[in-house]
Amino acid sequence: MNKSLSGYRILVVEDEMMNLAMLEDILVDAGCQSVAVAATIDQAMALIDGRVFDAAMLDIKLKGKNSYAVADALAARGVPFVFATGNSVRDIGERYENRPVLRKPFKAERLVEALTALLPRR
Amino acid sequence: MPERTDKSNNQKDAESNVQGFQEKLGPFVVAAETTRMAMVFTDAREAGNPIIFANDSFLSLTGYAREEVLGQPFNFMMAHAADAIALAQIETEFEGSSKVASEIRYRRKNGSAFWSALFVSPVRDENGHIVQYFASLVDLTTHKEEETQARRLIDELNHRVKNTLSTVQSIVRQALRFYTDPKDIRDAIESRLLALSRSHDLLARENWKSASLRDVIDDALEPFNVTDGRARRVVIKGEDIRLSPQTALALGIGFNELATNAVKYGAFSNEAGSVLVEWKTVSSPEKSRLRLHWQEKNGPPVLRPSRKGFGSRMIEQGLARELEGSVDIDYRSKGVVCTIIIPMPQSDFNE
Numbered sequence: 470m471n472k473s474l475s476g477y478r479i480l481v482v483e484d485e486m487m488n489l490a491m492l493e494d495i496l497v498d499a500g501c502q503s504v505a506v507a508a509t510i511d512q513a514m515a516l517i518d519g520r521v522f523d524a525a526m527l528d529i530k531l532k533g534k535n536s537y538a539v540a541d542a543l544a545a546r547g548v549p550f551v552f553a554t555g556n557s558v559r560d561i562g563e564r565y566e567n568r569p570v571l572r573k574p575f576k577a578e579r580l581v582e583a584l585t586a587l588l589p590r591r
Numbered sequence: 592m593p594e595r596t597d598k599s600n601n602q603k604d605a606e607s608n609v610q611g612f613q614e615k616l617g618p619f620v621v622a623a624e625t626t627r628m629a630m631v632f633t634d635a636r637e638a639g640n641p642i643i644f645a646n647d648s649f650l651s652l653t654g655y656a657r658e659e660v661l662g663q664p665f666n667f668m669m670a671h672a673a674d675a676i677a678l679a680q681i682e683t684e685f686e687g688s689s690k691v692a693s694e695i696r697y698r699r700k701n702g703s704a705f706w707s708a709l710f711v712s713p714v715r716d717e718n719g720h721i722v723q724y725f726a727s728l729v730d731l732t733t734h735k736e737e738e739t740q741a742r743r744l745i746d747e748l749n750h751r752v753k754n755t756l757s758t759v760q761s762i763v764r765q766a767l768r769f770y771t772d773p774k775d776i777r778d779a780i781e782s783r784l785l786a787l788s789r790s791h792d793l794l795a796r797e798n799w800k801s802a803s804l805r806d807v808i809d810d811a812l813e814p815f816n817v818t819d820g821r822a823r824r825v826v827i828k829g830e831d832i833r834l835s836p837q838t839a840l841a842l843g844i845g846f847n848e849l850a851t852n853a854v855k856y857g858a859f860s861n862e863a864g865s866v867l868v869e870w871k872t873v874s875s876p877e878k879s880r881l882r883l884h885w886q887e888k889n890g891p892p893v894l895r896p897s898r899k900g901f902g903s904r905m906i907e908q909g910l911a912r913e914l915e916g917s918v919d920i921d922y923r924s925k926g927v928v929c930t931i932i933i934p935m936p937q938s939d940f941n942e
Binding site: 484485486487488489490491494506507508509511512530532533554555556557572573574575577 | 746749750751752753754756757758759760761762764765768835837841844904905908909910912913915
């Protein structure tokens with residue numbers, strides 16, 4: 470697998486433990502310097518407050534609730550992010566319409582590409 | 592509310608015409624007046640199709656008094672007076688060119704909106720000229736609510752299917768990561784797919800609202816044939832509580848992993864071993880927590896695994912993260928002890 474995320478610090482917010490483990494593997498394999506994971510809005514907010522991230526992947530729904538609070542916190546700190554969703558139709562609020570979206574299930578490469586596209590060219 | 596207008600002479604004539612056919616067509620008019628379908632007649636010769644007759648059902652559907660309705664243009668109740676699509680639909684109904692009833696959003700006197708199907712038929716005089724229109728409205732409020740509910744359920748199902756496929760993807764990837772022998776890979780995938788499927792069955796039985804902790808444990812242990820036939824091998828103690836679907840799925844995976852491990856290396860791998868599953872709630876003034884214990888005994892001596900497997904990763908990292916708690920697996924030589932401490936499942940299920 471390509472190491473295009475090598476050296477970056479990535480945050481993954483996803484509420485399903487089996488999926489979270491896979492995403493973590495994908496990102497570690499892609500060379501990330503660190504992968505922080507959160508399964509709830511509170512965990513994600515605490516991580517965003519305490520650490521610096523280069524980019525993030527954010528599931529739109531966490532335990533049945535919209536994760537927009539997390540999206541806003543990331544945006545406020547200038548952390549670029551890609552949404553992930555289990556819905557096949559557009560289900561994201563208008564103010565996020567320019568954010569990229571991954572539809573589950575997706576190939577590992579798609580996640581790496583989506584995050585790479587958010588990062589500054591080196 | 593529409594302004595009361597002084598009635599034009601035409602309106603007065605039209606209303607008295609209605610009075611005329613009320614006398615001539617007695618039983619039909621009684622039927623129109625008393626049917627549960629909301630109906631109005633309008634004067635086709637006047638601009639805006641003013642209403643010249645409204646039955647009781649129409650008045651109770653809309654909340655207006657008869658005098659407030661008579662003389663009003665037919666479209667006076669539209670929820671959005673300038674809604675071009677609805678106006679066009681209504682016009683199509685009046686032209687008689689509509690194949691299906693139009694669904695229009697109207698507003699009652701008290702301001703509340705309702706959906707209604709609109710059917711319009713012309714009433715002609717002896718010469719075939721349209722003199723009146725007969726319009727009936729069917730309240731679609733309940734129908735629309737059911738439609739919304741059905742839509743919501745389909746969206747929810749779709750969401751769940753996609754998430755489940757993603758979970759399957761993760762199971763496959765991890766099985767390939769942790770094992771090299773094809774048989775191990777196949778077993779790892781199969782047992783987890785079946786565990787996932789059993790959790791879905793359990794939740795489906797209760798319409799995906801909640802599940803009982805005891806059922807989650809019974810279902811997770813069932814394939815290991817340790818719940819009924821060999822009941823003494825498992826002791827389950829604790830006051831049953833309700834879990835959210837997500838917590839039930841996560842704990843289902845967790846107990847399946849513990850049991851899988853016990854079959855391979857622990858208390859279910861010999862004839863003498865047994866497992867105690869016990870839980871209680873621990874309350875402090877700030878929060879209540881659920882403390883679950885999985886305790887194996889009389890199995891072969893336990894060796895700490897040299898590297899973490901698929902299962903222990905799921906339990907120690909996955910469960911702890913997803914349920915916002917702590918999970919500890921202690922490989923004591925006399926038997927594995929797993930302690931799971933999670934916030935007390937939300938009380939909507941347990942009140």
